[in-house]
Amino acid sequence: xxxxxxxxxxxxxxxxxxxxxxxxxxxxxxxxxxxxxxxxxxxxxxxxxxxxxxxxxxxxxxxxxxxxxxxxxxxxxxxxxxxxxxxxxxxxxxxxxxxxxxxxxxxxxxxxxxxxxxxxxxxxxxxxxxxxxxxxxxxxxxxxxxxxxxxxxxxxxx
Amino acid sequence: xxxxxxxxxxxxxxxxxxxxxxxxxxxxxxxxxxxxxxxxxxxxxxxxxxxxxxxxxxxxxxxxxxxxxxxxxxxxxxxxxxxxxxxxxxxxxxxxxxxxxxxxxxxxxxxxxxxxxxxxxxxxxxxxxxxxxxxxxxxxxxxxxxxxxxxxxxxxxxxxxxxxxxxxxxxxxxxxxxxxxxxxxxxxxxxxxxxxxxxxxxxxxxxxxxxxxxxxxxxxxxxxxxxxxxxxxxxxxxxxxxxxxxxxxxxxxxxxxxxxxxxxxxxxxxxxxxxxxxxxxxxxxxxxxxxxxxxxxxxxxxxxxxxxxx
Numbered sequence: 001x002x003x004x005x006x007x008x009x010x011x012x013x014x015x016x017x018x019x020x021x022x023x024x025x026x027x028x029x030x031x032x033x034x035x036x037x038x039x040x041x042x043x044x045x046x047x048x049x050x051x052x053x054x055x056x057x058x059x060x061x062x063x064x065x066x067x068x069x070x071x072x073x074x075x076x077x078x079x080x081x082x083x084x085x086x087x088x089x090x091x092x093x094x095x096x097x098x099x100x101x102x103x104x105x106x107x108x109x110x111x112x113x114x115x116x117x118x119x120x121x122x123x124x125x126x127x128x129x130x131x132x133x134x135x136x137x138x139x140x141x142x143x144x145x146x147x148x149x150x151x152x153x154x155x156x157x158x
Numbered sequence: 159x160x161x162x163x164x165x166x167x168x169x170x171x172x173x174x175x176x177x178x179x180x181x182x183x184x185x186x187x188x189x190x191x192x193x194x195x196x197x198x199x200x201x202x203x204x205x206x207x208x209x210x211x212x213x214x215x216x217x218x219x220x221x222x223x224x225x226x227x228x229x230x231x232x233x234x235x236x237x238x239x240x241x242x243x244x245x246x247x248x249x250x251x252x253x254x255x256x257x258x259x260x261x262x263x264x265x266x267x268x269x270x271x272x273x274x275x276x277x278x279x280x281x282x283x284x285x286x287x288x289x290x291x292x293x294x295x296x297x298x299x300x301x302x303x304x305x306x307x308x309x310x311x312x313x314x315x316x317x318x319x320x321x322x323x324x325x326x327x328x329x330x331x332x333x334x335x336x337x338x339x340x341x342x343x344x345x346x347x348x349x350x351x352x353x354x355x356x357x358x359x360x361x362x363x364x365x366x367x368x369x370x371x372x373x374x375x376x377x378x379x380x381x382x383x384x385x386x387x388x389x390x391x392x393x394x395x396x397x398x399x400x401x402x403x404x405x406x407x408x409x410x411x412x413x414x415x416x417x418x419x420x421x422x423x424x425x426x427x428x429x430x431x432x433x434x435x436x437x438x439x440x441x442x443x444x445x446x447x448x449x450x451x452x453x454x455x456x457x458x459x460x461x462x463x464x465x466x467x468x
Contacts, residue, residue, distance in 0.1 A: 015169065015297065015298050016169075016172075016289065016297060016298065016299040016300060016301070016302075017169075017300050018167055018300045018301055018304075022301065023163050023167055023300075024163075026163075026166060026167060026287075026301070026304045027159075027162065027163050027166060030166055030304075030308055030311070033280070033308070033312075034311075034315075037276075037315060037319065038319075041319045041322050041323060041326070042322075042326070046211075046266075046271035047211055047212045048211075048212055049211050049212070049213065049262070049263075049266050049271050050213075050262070050275075050276050050279050052271065052273075053319065053322070053323040053326065053327070054273040054276070054316055054319050054320040054323050055273065055320075055323040055324075055326075055327055056272075056273040056274075056320070057324075057337050057338075057341055058320070058323040058324045058326070058327040058328055058332070059327050059328050059332075059337065060324075060327075060328030060329060060331040060332040060335035060337060061335050061336040061337055061339075061340045062331075062335060062336065063334070063335060063336045063339075063357070064336075065336065067336075067339070067340050067343045067344065068344075069343070069344055086196060090196065090199025090200065090202055090203060091199075091203065091207070091268070092196060092268075092270055094269070094270035095207075095268045095269040095270045096269070097269075097270075098209075098268075098269025098270045099207070099209065099268075099269035109206065112203065112204040112206050112207045115204045116202065116203050116204060116207070119202050120199070120202065137343055139336065139339065139343075141357070142336060142339060142357025142358075142360070142361075143354065143355060143357055144339075144343055144354055
C-alpha cells in the first residue's frame with residue numbers, strides 16, 4: 001500500500017522511498033552544485049562565496065622569503081601608542097590584510113578603523129593616527145633567525 | 159545514472175538524520191555565540207568597510223547595520239534552537255538555512271572569506287528536505303540518505319578541492335615552499351612555533367597534506383573499517399591543525415559527522431523505553447543492519463518476536 005505524496009516521497013510498509021521525480025530533483029541538484037563548485041575552484045575567487053576556491057593557505061611562499069606579520073597601530077590624542085586588536089575595533093587582522101590594497105590606494109579609508117574603534121569604545125580618547133605596520137620576520141634556510149624589522153605600510157591622520 | 163541515483167539516495171535510519179539535525183542546528187546556535195562572535199561586530203563597522211560578495215550584489219542584500227545584524231542574530235538563534243528539537247523540520251530548517259546564509263554574507267563581506275564551512279552550508283540546505291525524523295526512529299529514509307550523502311560529498315570536496323586550489327594558486331612550488339612555516343610564525347602555538355625550527359618536517363608535512371587531500375575521495379570506496387579509519391584520520395588532522403595554529407575548522411568537523419552512525423547516540427543519551435510501539439512510527443532500537451559496505455541500511459532483518467527490541 002503506497003501513500004504517495006506530492007513531495008516526491010512514497011512509503012511502502014515501513015521504508016520511506018523517493019519517487020522517480022524526487023530522485024531526479026535530488027540528482028539534478030547534486031550535479032548543479034558540483035558544477036558550480038568545480039567552476040568556482042577552477043576559475044573563481046573568494047568573491048564567489050560559497051562556491052569560490054578553498055584557497056586557505058594555498059599560496060606558495062619561497063623558503064627564504066621574510067614572513068609578514070601585520071598589525072594595526074594607533075596613537076590617541078593623549079599621545080599613547082597602542083596596537084588595535086580585533087577586540088578594540090571588531091575588525092579581524094585578515095580583514096585589514098584583505099583590504100590593504102584599498103588602504104594603500106586611499107589612506108583616508110583607514111579612518112573607518114578609527115570610527116570603528118570609537119564606536120566600540122565611546123569613552124576612550126579619540127585617535128589622531130592609525131597605521132598599518134608589517135613586521136617582517138627574517139627566515140634563512142627555512143628557519144626564522146629571530147631578527148625582524150617593522151615597515152609602516154600606510155598611515156592616516158585626520 | 160540509476161546506480162548514481164541509488165548511491166546518492168542510499169537510505170539511512172531516520173534517527174541518524176534526527177541526530178544530525180540536532181548537532182548541526184546546535185552548532186549554528188553555538189557558532190553565533192561562541193565560535194564566531196566577531197560577526198556581530200560587523201554591524202557596527204562603517205559602511206565604507208563593507209565589500210559585498212557576488213551573492214550579496216546579485217540578491218541586492220543590504221549593507222549590514224546594527225539593527226539588521228541584531229535581528230538576524232536573534233531570529234537565527236531562536237530558529238536554530240527550535241530546529242535542533244527536530245520539530246517542523248522543513249519550515250525551521252529553511253528558516254535557519256536562509257538566515258545563516260545571510261549571516262555568512264555579513265561575516266565574509268569585509269575583506270576576508272573563510273573556507274571552513276562549505277559542507278555545513280550544504281547540510282543546512284539539504285536537511286530541510288530530509289522529512290520528519292525522530293531520534294529513536296529506525297525507519298530507513300532515502301531523502302534523509304541524500305541529505306547526509308551530499309553533506310559527505312561536500313566535506314570531502316572541501317579537502318580535494320583545497321588541494322586543487324593549492325596547485326592553482328601555489329603550483330607545485332607549494333609542496334616545497336614555506337606556507338606552513340609562514341602560518342606557524344604568524345599564529346603558531348608553542349608547539350607550532352617549535353616546529354618552525356625543523357623546516358624539513360614542515361616540507362614533509364606539506365607533501366603529506368597534499369597527498370591526504372588528493373586521496374580523500376577514496377573514503378567513498380573504502381570498505382567499512384577503512385572508511386572509519388579515514389574519518390578518524392580527518393578528525394585527527396583537524397586536531398593537529400588546531401594544536402599548532404589554533405584553527406579548528408569546526409564547521410567542517412560538524413559536517414564530517416554525516417559519516418558517523420549517529421543514531422547510536424540514542425543508546426547513551428536518551429532514556430530507555432520500557433516498551434516499544436508498533437506500526438509506522440515504531441521506535442525499536444536496531445532492527446536494521448548496516449549493509450555489507452556499512453554505508454546505510456541493508457536488508458531488514460526482523461528479530462524473532464515481531465521486531466520489538468529494547
